[in-house]
Amino acid sequence: MLMEALLGWLATKVLDRALDALAERPGIQQVRRLLTGDPARAALLRAMRQAYAELEERYPRLASDAFHETFFRQEEVVAELARVLSRRPGEAPEPERLAELARAQYRPGYEPPWEELLPAAGLFLRRFREAAEEEIELQPLFDSRALERLHEIAALVRTAYPRVPYREEVGALMDFYTERFVGREEAIEAVTAFTAQEEGGYLLIEAGPGMGKTALVAQLVHRYERGTWRPGGVADHPPLLYAFLRQERGWHTPAPFLAALDSQLLDALGIPGGIPTDVEALGRLFAALWNEAAARARPDRPLTLLVDGLDEMIPDERNRTVAHFLPDRLPPHVHVVVTSRPQPKAFDWVPAYHPLKKARVHRLARFGPQEVRALLAQAGDAVPRDEAFVQRLVDLTRGEPLFLRFLCQDVADWGREAEARLDALPPLEGVEDYFREQLRLLGERAEGEDIRHILGMLVVARGGMTADELADALGMPKMRALDALEPIRRFLLGEERMELMHLEFRRLVEREWFTQRERRDYRERLLSYCARWREHESDYALEHYAAHLFEAGRYGELHGLIDKEWMELKRRRTGSHRSFAADVDLAFRAAEEGGIKGLPRLVQCALLSATLGSLATQVPPEVLGVMARLGQARRALDYARLMVDLKRKAEALRLIGLALWEQGQADEAAAALDEA
CATH class of the missing domain: 3.40.50.300 (P-loop containing nucleotide triphosphate hydrolases)
Structure with missing residues (x-):
């Protein structure tokens, strides 16, 4: 066991090293004065004692053979422990480094297993950190770190874009x-x-x-x-x-x-x-x-x-x-x-x-008869079902909840014909077989080819698409698209913007209905549709066109897209430069992959990124007041909160608050005015 004298020496060295690491930070002199007395060292000693006691209890052999006096007197070990106290936000001491230092003491071939050393090092560091943070005498140090965290947060949001809804x-x-x-x-x-x-x-x-x-x-x-x-x-x-x-x-x-x-x-x-x-x-x-x-x-x-x-x-x-x-x-x-x-x-x-x-x-357990009855009730099944029928549904689906969700809806739709319809089903091993059978039935419908095209487009889409967007991308009359969508609605998420509802269903459709060449053809059709963005200005094209170009490796077209016209359209439709900035990031990555040939594009993207960071904070306060009066208070608040200049920010919040008050939104107005 480590002697008390060694732990006292170690506590002093670690505290001094931590304070040296913090020497450049604001307010550290006041923190140093508070922490140079005996109470702070005694607190750190208690934290080390607790950490070592737990290490010794959990890993007694390693405590005596690896984490001993010689180990803890190494300068590198002192530095790692000091990082527990001086680390910046997001920075943490590395158990791997501590474990490597412990392993380095052994002769080659005599080292303890890495899968024992690493957890032991992680345990000691974690327990030391937790125990130190509980010591009241060390709170000035942690308060200074909390202050720094808030400073870092402020710096990060200063040139940011509106948060994601x-x-x-x-x-x-x-x-x-x-x-x-x-x-x-x-x-x-x-x-x-x-x-x-x-x-x-x-x-x-x-x-x-x-x-x-x-x-x-x-x-x-x-x-x-x-x-x-x-x-x-x-x-x-x-x-x-x-x-x-x-x-x-x-x-x-x-x-x-x-x-x-x-x-x-x-x-x-x-x-x-x-x-x-x-x-x-x-x-x-x-x-x-x-x-x-x-x-x-x-x-x-x-x-x-x-x-x-x-x-x-x-x-x-x-x-x-x-x-x-x-x-x-x-x-x-x-x-x-x-x-x-x-x-x-x-x-x-x-x-x-x-x-x-x-x-x-x-x-998660599989479903039983109780859950099946509840699903039948939610599906609107009006026919009384006996225990044998309910158990049959459990057995048929093996209690898989997703399978039961769809089958119970079928039973409700079939009504009194449910027994006969179940008898006619082919053997189903799981929800994948159920989906496969549903796809077969969809393919046999009169509108089966249109359904196939709709599913093909949704398989390659990056997000939800409206009926208008699907019809336009496929060159299909809207009414035909709506007719084809009706029988597959149950397999889709969203009412207006539709996407495939489950990864298993998507994978099955992709694998069994479309070859690789056919999926490539649908991607090309979707890209061609997005390329006409000036014509239709669809939400899907504005959100995903750049990503489709990047995935297709069409970097020249991607860089050509990143211009003022595209930026202004996206800003007008989304209310901020966030979406355009994401496109710039893609163009930046494409330029990086271009090596020396992509250098001019790389410079262009870097300048765009820097410019966007300032544009996001340069909206005049008066504009935000008008925006709020036009019913776009949320967008106006997003802009106002990005402003760096506190005077302009307060004025913007005041104008937004007055606009909200005029619209009868008293609570929201009070919040904005309080913030101002």
Whole structure:
């Protein structure tokens, strides 16, 4: 066991090293005066004693053989421990580095296994950090870090763009999955009990495809919004953050994930301003905002994050996944709930020291007769069904919730013919076989070829499309498009903007109805439609044309698109330069891939990005007042909160507040005027 004298020496060295690292920061001299006395060193000594005691208890052999006196007297080790106290927002000490220093003490061939060293190093660092943050004598140091976090947040939002209206973006998905929802009380209770515990951590909801993972998360959000489910079970309305990862919408990479959470965190913390567009800045902002929200968590205001669909994430162009940004700092009353299929394993996406590795696991059960009866009732089945019939539905579907959702609707539509119609069904092994049979029946309809074209276009689309957009892109009369859409509505998300409702259905349609060449042809037709954006100015083309060009490798056309006309149209339609800035980012990446030939484009994109950063904050206050009077107060507030000049910002908020007052929106007017 380490002697008390060594721990005292180590505490002094670490504190001095941490203060030296902070020497350049504002206010550090005052912090230094507060921390140079014996109480601060005694507090740090207590934190180290607790961390080492837990290390010794969990890894007794490594504590004596690797993490001993010689190890802790290394300057590199002192530096790593000092980083616990001096790290900047988003920066954390690295267990890998500590483990490497421990392994370096051994002769080659005699090192302990890496899978033991790394968790031990991670445990010591994490426990040291948690214990230090609990010491009241060290609070001046952590207060200075909190101040720096807020400064960094302010710097990041200063040249940002309006935050993402994420609830609107997931509206169609939420509607689809909350329209028909039954059962799952045991899963909801598991989440509630988990978020009620003091200890922070991860809960993994695990189930196969079609078992209701997304439906569960959507239902939790829905109940939270209605006030019938609260994280932790508390009476107050604590912060709930959520993100749906979906391949169909391109929401499965870090950028959209971080944009959604940064936007929600700014709202939850009451911080004005917007968010950046590049992943690096989004990640820094998320780290700063998450740390701030986590620091505010308490028993009656726990912080909960729901992330649906970890199995759908893919690496971005720099090989980063959503898992790279999952929080690894979970103090008391801070919880993360994630959903994933059993394969790939959610644990495999994070390093050995990440708290997701220790997540509790709740596996969703299959549905039984009780849930089937509830689904039949929701589908409007008017025929009394005996127990044998209900059990037949359970057996036929093997209790798969997604399969049952569709089959129960069929039964309700069939009425008294349901028994005979079930007898006529071919053998179905699961929901995929059900989808395959439905596609066969759709293909046999009179409008089968039109249905095929509609599905082909939706398979290659990056987001929802309206009936007008589909008809125009396919060169099809609108009434024919509407006739073809009617029999497939049940498989689509959204009323106006439609997209395929489930990844399994999308994959089956793509695999069994279209060859690779046919999918390429539909992409070309969609690109040709988007290229006529001046003619139709469709929302789909404005949102996705640049991304389609990038994916097709048509970089010359992409760079030609990025001009003033395109920028002004997007600004006029969306209310900000955020969407155009995302297109500039794509053009930037295309120019980077062009090597030396892309250098002129690279410079052009860099200048555009810098210019956009200032344009976002240069709207005259009077314009925002007029915008609010025209019924666009939300857009006006987004612009106002991006302003750097406080005098202009206050004037803009005052004018918006007066406009809201004139429109009878007293609460919103009061909030804007208070902010001014």
